[in-house]
Amino acid sequence: MKINTVIDNAKSKMTDLPYLTKRFLRNSWAGYLARGANPRDAAVFAKYWIMNWAAILHWIGQSIVKLGPIGFTRALYHNPWILILLRVNGASNRLTLGRSGMYHDSICLIMHTICLGVIDQLRQMLFDPKRLVIFEDLVPYDIGRAMGLNCYLLELMGIVLPILYSDASLPYIDEAENSGMNPDACSLPKATVGMVLKGHMPKGVAMVSSNMPCDAGAASYAFIQRAFNIPTYRVDAPYHFYNERAEKLFAKDVKGMIAWLEQHTPCRMDWDRMREICEGRNRMLELETELWEMISVKPAPLASEAVWLSHIWHFNVTAGHSRSIKLYEKLIKMARRNYENKIAATKNERYRAVLWNPPFLHFGDIFNWAERTYGVVLINDSMTYNHHGPIDTTSPDTMLRDWGRTVMQGPMVRHTRGPAEDYLDDIFRMIEQFNLDMVWVANHVGCKGGQAMNGILRERCRAKGIPLLILDYDLSDRRIVSHDNMMRQVEFFMENVMKAKRLDQQGAA
Amino acid sequence: MMATPGKTMKIFEELLESPQNRLVEQAVKDGRIPIAYSCSYVPEALLMADKLFPVRLHTPGVTGTEIADNYLSSFVCSYCRSLLEFIMDDRFDQIKGWISVPACIHMQRLYDNMEYLKHPTFNHILDVPRKVNEDTLEWMAEELKILADKLAAHFGVDMSEASLKKAMQVWNYFAVDVQSIGELRKEPNPPITGTEFHQMVMAALASPKDLILPVIRDFQKELSAREGIKKYRARLMVVGGHLHDPEFIRIIESQGGLVVADRFCTGTIPGFETIKINGTNPYKNMAQHVFQKAICPRMMEEFDRRLNTIVDIVKEYRVDGVVLEIIKFCDLWGVDAMPLVTALREKGIPVLKLEREYRLGGEGQLRTRVQAFIESMGK
Numbered sequence: 001m002k003i004n005t006v007i008d009n010a011k012s013k014m015t016d017l018p019y020l021t022k023r024f025l026r027n028s029w030a031g032y033l034a035r036g037a038n039p040r041d042a043a044v045f046a047k048y049w050i051m052n053w054a055a056i057l058h059w060i061g062q063s064i065v066k067l068g069p070i071g072f073t074r075a076l077y078h079n080p081w082i083l084i085l086l087r088v089n090g091a092s093n094r095l096t097l098g099r100s101g102m103y104h105d106s107i108c109l110i111m112h113t114i115c116l117g118v119i120d121q122l123r124q125m126l127f128d129p130k131r132l133v134i135f136e137d138l139v140p141y142d143i144g145r146a147m148g149l150n151c152y153l154l155e156l157m158g159i160v161l162p163i164l165y166s167d168a169s170l171p172y173i174d175e176a177e178n179s180g181m182n183p184d185a186c187s188l189p190k191a192t193v194g195m196v197l198k199g200h201m202p203k204g205v206a207m208v209s210s211n212m213p214c215d216a217g218a219a220s221y222a223f224i225q226r227a228f229n230i231p232t233y234r235v236d237a238p239y240h241f242y243n244e245r246a247e248k249l250f251a252k253d254v255k256g257m258i259a260w261l262e263q264h265t266p267c268r269m270d271w272d273r274m275r276e277i278c279e280g281r282n283r284m285l286e287l288e289t290e291l292w293e294m295i296s297v298k299p300a301p302l303a304s305e306a307v308w309l310s311h312i313w314h315f316n317v318t319a320g321h322s323r324s325i326k327l328y329e330k331l332i333k334m335a336r337r338n339y340e341n342k343i344a345a346t347k348n349e350r351y352r353a354v355l356w357n358p359p360f361l362h363f364g365d366i367f368n369w370a371e372r373t374y375g376v377v378l379i380n381d382s383m384t385y386n387h388h389g390p391i392d393t394t395s396p397d398t399m400l401r402d403w404g405r406t407v408m409q410g411p412m413v414r415h416t417r418g419p420a421e422d423y424l425d426d427i428f429r430m431i432e433q434f435n436l437d438m439v440w441v442a443n444h445v446g447c448k449g450g451q452a453m454n455g456i457l458r459e460r461c462r463a464k465g466i467p468l469l470i471l472d473y474d475l476s477d478r479r480i481v482s483h484d485n486m487m488r489q490v491e492f493f494m495e496n497v498m499k500a501k502r503l504d505q506q507g508a509a
Numbered sequence: 510m511m512a513t514p515g516k517t518m519k520i521f522e523e524l525l526e527s528p529q530n531r532l533v534e535q536a537v538k539d540g541r542i543p544i545a546y547s548c549s550y551v552p553e554a555l556l557m558a559d560k561l562f563p564v565r566l567h568t569p570g571v572t573g574t575e576i577a578d579n580y581l582s583s584f585v586c587s588y589c590r591s592l593l594e595f596i597m598d599d600r601f602d603q604i605k606g607w608i609s610v611p612a613c614i615h616m617q618r619l620y621d622n623m624e625y626l627k628h629p630t631f632n633h634i635l636d637v638p639r640k641v642n643e644d645t646l647e648w649m650a651e652e653l654k655i656l657a658d659k660l661a662a663h664f665g666v667d668m669s670e671a672s673l674k675k676a677m678q679v680w681n682y683f684a685v686d687v688q689s690i691g692e693l694r695k696e697p698n699p700p701i702t703g704t705e706f707h708q709m710v711m712a713a714l715a716s717p718k719d720l721i722l723p724v725i726r727d728f729q730k731e732l733s734a735r736e737g738i739k740k741y742r743a744r745l746m747v748v749g750g751h752l753h754d755p756e757f758i759r760i761i762e763s764q765g766g767l768v769v770a771d772r773f774c775t776g777t778i779p780g781f782e783t784i785k786i787n788g789t790n791p792y793k794n795m796a797q798h799v800f801q802k803a804i805c806p807r808m809m810e811e812f813d814r815r816l817n818t819i820v821d822i823v824k825e826y827r828v829d830g831v832v833l834e835i836i837k838f839c840d841l842w843g844v845d846a847m848p849l850v851t852a853l854r855e856k857g858i859p860v861l862k863l864e865r866e867y868r869l870g871g872e873g874q875l876r877t878r879v880q881a882f883i884e885s886m887g888k
Contacts, residue, residue: 180850180862182835182843184584189844211639211809215613218639219844222812226848234809236645239611239636245651252644416614419634420621448585448838452618455580456625 027090035097041104045096048108049089052115056085059119066127075126079200081157082122087164088115094365095305098372102334103345106306113327114313118160121317124150125202132202133265134228136209136221138413139235140319142281142403143258144208146274147267152202153317154224155217158191162361162476163309166483169362169476172198181223185216186446187476188358193220196227203228206264208257210235213412214449233260239417241408250404251397275393278403280320282390287328288315294335295379296434298352299344301335304367304378306345308359311384315410348503350375354430356382357442357450358412362478363486373502374494379434383411385426416449423453424460431466438467438498444475469493517728518705521712524721525569525755528595529603532716536562537603541717542664545601547592547619548610549774549803550637552795554680554784555653556608557718558673559666564604565714565775567753568595571868580622581615586836587867588751589619596623605664606631608656612807613841631663640810641800649796657792673791681783683718686725690732691777694769695826698737703747703768704759710777711753741767743888744827748772748819749834750805750842756869761832764879765888770826772804773834778822779804806845815845816852823858830859830886832879837864859886 025031032045063072076082092111096104125132132150135141137159141151161168169187172194177183179197181190195201207230209221225232235253238246258269288311294301310331314324338345353376360366370376388409391402407413415423427439439461444450454470461468471489474480494500524530533543544556547566556563568591574583577593595601607629609620620634636652638645661668687710693699694706709728713721742765747758751774758768772778782802786794804815819831831853835842846862853860861882863875 180847182838182840182846182864184838185840185844193847209809215807215840216844218809219806219841221809222806222845223848226812226852234640236639236809238638238648239617239634245648249644249648417611417617420618420625445584448582448840449614449618451582451584452580452615452622454582456622 027093032093041100044105048112084161084165091164102338106334110310125152132204134204134207138212139210142277149267155192158188163364166362189216189220207232213416231264233257237408251400271396277320278391278393294339299349301338303345308381308384348375349377351437352379353438353440355440363483441470443470443472515731521708524712532720536717542605544606545604546608548612550610550799551608552799554677557676562717586615586838589615609634610637650792653792677784684781684783687781700732700735704755707755707758743829743883744769746770746828747832754869761879770822806841833862
């Protein structure tokens, strides 16, 4: 490289410095204090700030001991995204902006549990790779845990990293596209494939994937299997799944998966452990249902991240885990305290919204902004909402049947198969159940299945008089639709459809 | 290079001008029942029982998809959008029943939108598994039985075991005839171009089999009197999803390529396999048949089969290069193409990957790319 190019590059980087410094300060503890949070909230934030750093430093220390300094440096070199985890407090800072009391605390708590959960994933990934099995994100690894395997959800970092840092997935998306993956595919499989291509993923000894939720995700495993060159089992959920015949087929498939895992790993199925996990799941389901009952009341005692972020991690990654159960118990306590004292999560609650389709990963704080700007409060979302029953833990067969049902009737899976009613009915059911004022569709450009339902949904909402915002964005890539553009779409909707004024203009009017 | 179109070729061309050709109209006048389908995982033989006959959906001459875009969005594959546009324009007014497969999310949502917008009286979705084993084979056989029972109840047709066996035999006669023409393409100087062959196949798929079979047999006779094509630069194979318009192949061949093998949804390899009729369960025979005759990236465990089929065809048909055509927004082929192209190139097989729309467009660009591809092979 010529010296002039180096100087030009350096100059170009220098021009970003003021912006980067400003962003760093805004996301730091100093930035938190500078926004004038009350001392109680600041103390809670400080507590979690310290706990997050303590957990990270503990993990670093543990890794140096287990892997050795060179091994740890090598792990960081091969998985540079690990460093993004250091931004967890910055993300908490952004998400708590404008929030106080229990609502504020619940978000700090959830971010902390996610921080601990990611660290657990890193332990599983780095400390015992010989027992590591890769799972696709919609095959919860409850069975893997019951077998005593180390498990890693391949798409997990494609989901978590953009929440911590908006641009985290971009180098991986570019890598996948440059290697020939179709640019119009969903950016989550693109990011996952990109991470595999760059060698930033653990390989494991075996892999379990599925036909869920979408074509791009399922098809990407042909490539991933070739890249990893490890044996792969694929679970196949039928299209019509609300019937006994489908449940039987799926349970048989899952049984096949267990036998296959026993064949390809040194571990064996422990049904007592599976029972504990299923009972833990049931407990979480019970607690979450209680939370929903409380938030269905106007004004909601907790909302937004307390609902969706907690579910997306704890039900999909660590369902049944004692930490996840404790989190839900704490959320219930917080919600109940607000509920009984008639304290709203946010004093600004004017409109109650449901978010349909995947959440805005790289712009997780858009609901925070919408709350502060228009009083729009996210009450529940399609990734969280479900109405399946608990798992019958009487016998291995009942567990398999009901666990399979939980997967097939879980969020995303049931909305991407079966007739249109599977997708639409939940929306209208939620409107009734949660006393909602509007529907927001997260119109992810890569999600063709969702895009193709917008026409019907628009007409159905119009017929029922339900305001509908179809908000264009890309799941993990803000270059497709910028944050500013997303906020403008909300503004147009609020001003033209809802005839709502910004909260800061209401006084002036 | 092109042979002068004979009498039968003109018939095939004419049959492809309309989504419901005159043979379909003639069969309907005779009291027969056309059942539409759009995916290779539907066994045609099942829809050939008694008075039924299958019509593969295509949209010749589609110009725009404005209405379909409103419902399906412009991010859905243009084949599905074209179908919905024609459905909304009542261009399939003769069709009495619709069979869909949730082969991909696009097809699945096409079914949903059609159901919502047109409420067809017979609209069935066949739940085809995405992997093949004893359990899914059983499931597929049950799915076919459910469909057969529904057809029998709705149309009053005979879907008995004997009727289905007869239909499978008719399919086998038909498939053998088409295959025998396809076999000619293995010759060093085949008497038929890829364009002609595709015209014949598409016309056959869009017509009642018994009515088009005499025309195909005439074409066979015509071919036996023809000289082989000597003037071509490279023998090509076309691989990919739905390819209906023979003009796409004509353009490839206009640059000196001779398309000798078709490994796409409406192609004959292995789309026109015969059905192995054995045992007492015709549904199981048909289930085995569809899993064998269709090779789609929707099948999760069949990447190696997809790859090896192409490699085998390359050897068998002495193919110089593979043209991989993918309809824009098709996630299945779009994602699968990445390892497929790499694997083929690793095996020394030249590949041209083309992203295209369902209807023919960008002809100049297509010509240039094919020309460059042939030159890159040193032909």
